[in-house]
Every structure is written in C-alpha cells, then in structure tokens.
Amino acid sequence: xxxxxxxxxxxxxxxxxxxxxxxxxxxxxxxxxxxxxxxxxxxxxxxxxxxxxxxxxxxxxxxxxxxxxxxxxxxxxxxxxxxxxxxxxxxxxxxxxxxxxxxxxxxxxxxxxxxxxxxxxxxxxxxxxxxxxxxxxxxxxxxxxxxxxxxxxxxxxxxxxxxxxxxxxxxxxxxxxxxxxxxxxxxxxxxxxxxxxxxxxxxxxxxxxxxxxxxxxxxxxxxxxxxxxxxxxxxxxxxxxxxxxxxxxxxxxxxxxxxxxxxxxxxxxxxxxxxxxxxxxxxxxxxxxxxxxxxxxxxxxxxxxxxxxxxxxxxxxxxxxxxxxxxxxxxxxxxxxxxxxxxxxxxxxxxxxxxxxxxxxxxxxxxxxxxxxxxxxxxxxxxxxxxxxxxxxxxxxxxxxxxxxxxxxxxxxxxxxxxxxxxxxxxxxxxxxxxxxxxxxxxxxxxxxxxxxxxxxxxx
Numbered sequence: 001x002x003x004x005x006x007x008x009x010x011x012x013x014x015x016x017x018x019x020x021x022x023x024x025x026x027x028x029x030x031x032x033x034x035x036x037x038x039x040x041x042x043x044x045x046x047x048x049x050x051x052x053x054x055x056x057x058x059x060x061x062x063x064x065x066x067x068x069x070x071x072x073x074x075x076x077x078x079x080x081x082x083x084x085x086x087x088x089x090x091x092x093x094x095x096x097x098x099x100x101x102x103x104x105x106x107x108x109x110x111x112x113x114x115x116x117x118x119x120x121x122x123x124x125x126x127x128x129x130x131x132x133x134x135x136x137x138x139x140x141x142x143x144x145x146x147x148x149x150x151x152x153x154x155x156x157x158x159x160x161x162x163x164x165x166x167x168x169x170x171x172x173x174x175x176x177x178x179x180x181x182x183x184x185x186x187x188x189x190x191x192x193x194x195x196x197x198x199x200x201x202x203x204x205x206x207x208x209x210x211x212x213x214x215x216x217x218x219x220x221x222x223x224x225x226x227x228x229x230x231x232x233x234x235x236x237x238x239x240x241x242x243x244x245x246x247x248x249x250x251x252x253x254x255x256x257x258x259x260x261x262x263x264x265x266x267x268x269x270x271x272x273x274x275x276x277x278x279x280x281x282x283x284x285x286x287x288x289x290x291x292x293x294x295x296x297x298x299x300x301x302x303x304x305x306x307x308x309x310x311x312x313x314x315x316x317x318x319x320x321x322x323x324x325x326x327x328x329x330x331x332x333x334x335x336x337x338x339x340x341x342x343x344x345x346x347x348x349x350x351x352x353x354x355x356x357x358x359x360x361x362x363x364x365x366x367x368x369x370x371x372x373x374x375x376x377x378x379x380x381x382x383x384x385x386x387x388x389x390x391x392x393x394x395x396x397x398x399x400x401x402x403x404x405x406x407x408x409x410x411x412x413x414x415x416x417x418x419x420x421x422x423x424x425x426x427x428x429x430x431x432x433x434x435x436x437x438x439x440x441x442x443x444x445x446x447x448x449x450x451x452x453x454x455x456x457x458x459x460x
Contacts, residue, residue, distance in 0.1 A: 064180035065320030105344030118402025124383035149184020165308035176289025290318020295342030323376020360393030393428035
C-alpha cells in the first residue's frame with residue numbers, strides 16, 4: 001500500500017506544527033503484499049491506464065457512527081420537545097429548505113447542493129460498507145472475491161486520467177472501530193482497483209498530520225534512493241525472472257511518486273493561504289474510536305481530483321453519541337461549526353473553480369439517530385432512515401428530495417436507497433449502470449447495481 005503520513009516537528013515555524021515539506025515512504029501494497037510496480041502491472045493487464053478521457057470525479061465523505069438526520073438537515077420544530085431537541089432551524093438561500101442553525105456556511109450555498117432526507121435500507125451495522133459499496137453484507141451471497149467498492153468500479157470502468165495520480169485514492173483514517181476506516185477493496189475486480197491509501201496510523205498512537213514520510217520531498221530528485229524505497233519486491237520468491245518484466249512498471253511507479261502532480265497535490269503549502277484558511281483549522285485528535293477532524297482533507301480531496309484522481313474517499317470525525325461524555329447536543333455544538341466550514345468551503349471552492357459540473361460530492365453515514373431523545377440527552381441508532389447531501393456532478397441542486405413523518409421516524413415521500421445514490425454517482429462520471437458490466441472470477445456477468453436500480457431522477 002502507498003502510505004503517506006507525516007509527523008509533527010516542534011521546531012517548525014508553521015502554525016500547524018508540521019514541517020513545510022513532509023516525508024515519503026512507500027512500502028508493499030496492501031493487495032496481498034504487492035508493491036506499487038506490481039500493482040501497476042496488474043492495472044496494465046486490465047487496461048485501466050488511459051489518457052485523454054473526460055475527467056469526472058467523486059468525493060465520498062463518510063461520517064462515522066451514524067449522524068443524526070433530525071439534528072443535521074431534517075429538524076422537526078412542530079414535534080414534541082423530546083423529539084425536536086435543542087436546535088432551531090435556519091433558513092437557507094433556497095426557499096423552503098431549512099437546516100440546523102449551526103450551519104451558516106451551508107445555508108449560504110444551499111443552492112449548490114441537494115438534501116436527501118429519506119435514505120432507507122440501512123442494515124443497522126456500525127460500518128461504512130454500504131456507503132462504500134451501496135450494498136449490505138446480508139443481501140444475496142456476494143460473488144467470489146466479494147463486492148467491489150464503488151470507487152473500484154469507477155477505476156475499472158474509467159481507468160486513470162494520467163500516469164501521475166492513481167484513480168482510486170483513500171483519505172480514510174484507520175479507526176479504533178475498524179469498520180469506520182475501510183475504503184473498501186477491489187472485490188472480484190481484483191487488487192489493481194482497490195484504493196491507494198494516503199493516510200495511516202496505528203490505533204492508540206498520537207495522531208500525526210498528513211504529509212509525506214520517509215524521504216524529504218527535496219530528495220525526490222534522488223531517483224536511486226526513491227526507487228530503493230518504492231521497489232520492495234519479494235525477491236526471495238522471484239526465481240523465474242518475473243521481475244525482469246517489471247522494470248517498466250518500476251519506472252511508472254517512480255514516475256507517480258516523483259511527478260509534480262502527486263507531490264504538489266499533497267503539499268498544501270502550494271495552496272493559496274487564504275483558501276487554506278477558508279476551510280478551517282484541523283483538530284488532529286482522534287475522536288475515541290472514530291476519525292480526527294481534519295478539515296484540510298476536504299481541500300486535499302479537491303486538489304487530488306484536480307490532479308487526476310477519479311474517486312477520493314475520506315472519513316471525518318465520529319458521530320456515535322449515546323450519552324455520557326458523548327452527549328448529543330453539547331457535542332453537536334462543538335462539531336457542527338467546523339464541519340460546516342470545511343464542507344461549505346469545498347462546495348463553494350468546486351463551484352468557484354468551475355469543477356462543479358465534473359466533481360460529485362456525497363456526504364452520508366451508515367444510519368440516522370432515534371427521533372426520541374434518550375435519558376442521557378442523546379439519540380441512539382436508527383436504521384429506519386438517514387440523510388445524504390449531494391453536490392456538484394452537474395446535478396440539479398438547490399432542492400430537498402424525500403421527507404419523513406412529523407417525528408422523523410420513517411420516510412413518507414420518495415425513499416432513496418444506498419444503491420440509488422451510487423447509481424447517481426456512476427451516472428455523473430459517465431457510467432451507464434443499465435449496460436455497464438464485467439465478469440466475476442466464475443465468469444458470471446456482474447453489474448454495478450442491482451436490476452431496476454436507476455440514478456435518482458430528481459438529480460439527473
């Protein structure tokens with residue numbers, strides 16, 4: 001796996017405590033111990049490297065733990081106090097669309113996103129699996145190798161935009177609850193399509209900011225040293241001159257890592273300081289068993305898709321509040337403002353840079369929260385309904401899709417499934433979900449979504 005991770009330097013004169021340049025370390029790919037050159041070889045065999053295609057992209061933002069649909073975007077001011085809670089709704093720049101009072105940034109750009117208040121079909125598991133694949137683990141038996149992540153499907157169907165940036169990138173921090181930090185895998189499509197992981201840490205260690213580890217960026221011109229770091233092949237099992245054919249892929253691997261596109265995309269010191277400030281200041285503390293609040297990853301995701309990524313997947317914070325030290329309303333008051341700043345900055349930034357027709361954004365979690373507030377002034381798990389926010393991708397934004405009943409208990413209008421959300425994302429990047437297919441390891445045809453599932457008609 002390509003792992004990119006940085007560490008703090010107390011001697012640094014930067015406000016975030018990070019050295020201006022990071023470090024870089026490339027180890028074996030997570031795909032069965034494959035090195036990056038070996039992964040490139042698999043991609044070449046599958047024909048995923050492609051030049052000159054229209055660059056459509058997806059940013060998938062996962063909110064671990066089950067964010068409250070009622071407290072985010074479906075407030076119930078007419079419900080009893082034990083349902084509506086402490087927050088009041090705020091008007092947005094879209095008539096009739098109201099959201100939480102703590103989202104002033106999103107309120108100003110509501111015309112640039114759509115709210116789905118009626119996401120249904122959650123299997124109720126504390127897992128990002130449905131947000132990564134559109135499928136449940138309990139549905140029909142998956143094909144051999146398992147279901148691919150949506151990002152793997154996109155990498156398979158569209159290939160890479162250029163040789164400098166892998167098409168499928170992950171900013172998913174490994175979390176204490178393992179299932180909140182998994183960006184999915186290639187499934188039966190194979191390891192060539194699974195995400196390249198760009199952040200990492202060992203659970204329990206002091207969190208570190210995002211940078212490059214192992215070799216300073218100033219030393220990237222030292223090709224031999226870089227190649228020795230990249231090219232950690234399993235030479236002990238290479239007895240049939242297989243590696244002789246890997247030389248070109250080794251050069252491609254070095255090209256990816258030394259390319260100015262990858263280096264510059266990952267180095268936020270190359271960004272306009274005013275733009276960086278617009279996204280807010282990171283809170284690198286991991287949220288118990290969840291992810292840290294790294295709002296700069298919203299910006300980094302934008303930079304990576306600009307550089308050539310097809311899909312960037314990220315997790316943000318932790319939203320599983322039952323009570324105790326995780327009381328719903330105090331924690332919301334702490335979390336919402338920074339989330340609002342980072343997400344609204346991303347949406348506005350994409351629009352300002354003319355990327356809003358090409359880059360789709362989805363923000364969602366594994367389920368919603370109980371309408372009725374529990375004895376600890378919090379909300380528990382509620383798989384009956386949840387929300388998704390969708391922006392960009394040329395979609396018809398500035399609207400609310402679906403509705404729940406007076407108490408926010410279940411969808412009463414236009415229920416939307418996880419697969420429909422993914423069908424919409426596929427459509428936005430130019431994939432025809434009715435006809436696009438490939439074959440699994442048993443030679444059976446497989447489609448990206450189940451028969452009858454179509455993109456959300458209100459959006460496309």
